[in-house]
Amino acid sequence: MEDRYYWAALQISLELGSHSLFSLYRYFPAGEAVFRSDEKDIKRVPNLSPQVAERIIRYRRNVEPERVAEELLKKGIRVTLLGEADYPAMLSNIMEPPVILYTKGELPDPQLPLIAVVGARRATPYGKVVARKLARELVEAGWGVVSGMARGIDTAAHEGALEGNGYTLAVFGCGINICYPRENRRLMESIRDKGCLLSEFPPDTPPLARNFPIRNRIISGCALGTVVVEAGEKSGSLITAGFALEQGREVFAVPGPVTSANSRGAHRLIKQGAKLVETVSDILEEFPYIKRMQAVSQPPEKKETNLTLEEAAVFQHLSLEPVSLEHLAERAGLPVSVVGAVLTMLEIKGLVQRLPGPFYIKSDV
Template structure:
């Protein structure tokens, strides 16, 4: 007798209701050795709830598609309620929620990938239905140019109402989240560890901002420490949530290229920012461009490629700031600047003007939002 043919064993509640009503049993089933996302879904779809799974006979469990004698025996012998209770307590302590793949709040786009996580642990608010998302990813060791571009693109996309997804790692990820927050936009961080770990620890402040302007998301149980082997798995969620993935910087073997490969497999668009040919962190984006990735110079180009137009119901009007007027001397200094840092001594030499005069113009340009000063008397263009 097949389990899905015997309604006597099936819960009268929907899977989403059953899981929400009994999170401890849900976690206990999730903890059973050999129960991955596929078997978990098969069990719940066949029997209706975690409680019904634990109450089912060995024979009934073995009639569930994919469940063999060994897995059925593991379920019958499991005594994991206390461990599951501890995990649930950790989630409550940090104000985290557990969202199942049957829940209406679970992102629809993520369901499309071939191996979606069956449970998500969340702090904050998941994307709204229909919300457009773009991932911004790259190296943990970016150049100043890379940080600037990640920040600029994320800010531009967020100003247009597009949510930014990244992994909250050092470097490009952090710059992308920061750019979205600067634009008062929504941003989502996908963890390669438990939702109770803030990693890297110096990102505690940005994590708090993300939680209030988006969400922190993980498929890993609380207490799962950061491990290099987990980050490639989380990358499929980053790309799976989104319509497209933007690679800012990264080497040939970087995690950013893993995310881009996953995005292509999932049918997402992949964008790449060109960089300095002498910089090894530009090798990844350049490789993507050679392979057919979409070269972009601005956030508006991504918006156009994704098929949005200003004024449409799905795409809010792009906010455009009126740029402050520059006087002739400020304009002369501004024209010497780029997104690559330049030292004050080089500006003095190029412009053949007193350092005091150039510093005064730089101060005015910084106040007008045209220039950003970096440590070591370095300056970059901010527009």
């Protein structure tokens, strides 16, 4: 049996944390050796707590690697071990990389450069549109997008990458048998089919709060840089940016309205030296040594939409900032009733999105 399944069985059956598993991996030449070693050898493992050592000694005889391997294969879960050829090279270079990656889908091609796009779960319409657009343009430029499949910015980033027919990698803070959040079931399936679902946690691990900061080091660790689109003052995205800095990776941040609480974290990063991002070119110019097949300066042509004079007069006052019907009417110099009818037509044409309030924003930039 392949050695990876001995390690997986140890982690799953004995509920070993990532730090304990890494300590064992550095000490023993193979997972099978942990099962056959003398008790004194296990107690000698550096950085392994006495409690964990005792648990391994007492319960390892009950672990069934063959059964664990059979269950993983039956569920279509691939196990990749640190040091194997398919293990992402960028991730293997971080401090204490995961010993095991559980995946569904295809791990990224070693030649594919990756960028992480992360942000607030309670994202604004502005943040979602920006994240989606950046991700789409990144994959159109030949890059892959990494995120955490959380609500808000993460979801928008994955969706943008898929819209651009590109590669996206979703890093879970739970096991990959768990869809979290539940409403992302369809997105999860799309990523599995066209990209990769990845977790260092055993497949049935629930979405415990303590696991998400741990997984953030993998999001940044897989990528050449991390883009924070929106983040509050205590956002988990700032943890991801911190890991990126520790790992020697680039950090980018998208500015937002100074009145928005969701902009404070990103603005703080910019003050601390993160590169301000207005367009995808601001990201890619930091990596001039990476040449891709498609130039960013030549994005796919969009179908032209003919606008009436009234539609054009209203549309020019729309942006990613939500604006009310009354303010639009005031800016355009048109009656509220006329602007309301115009907005309905712009929605039908897919140019405008209506928000609760009601407020309106451009569907794209």
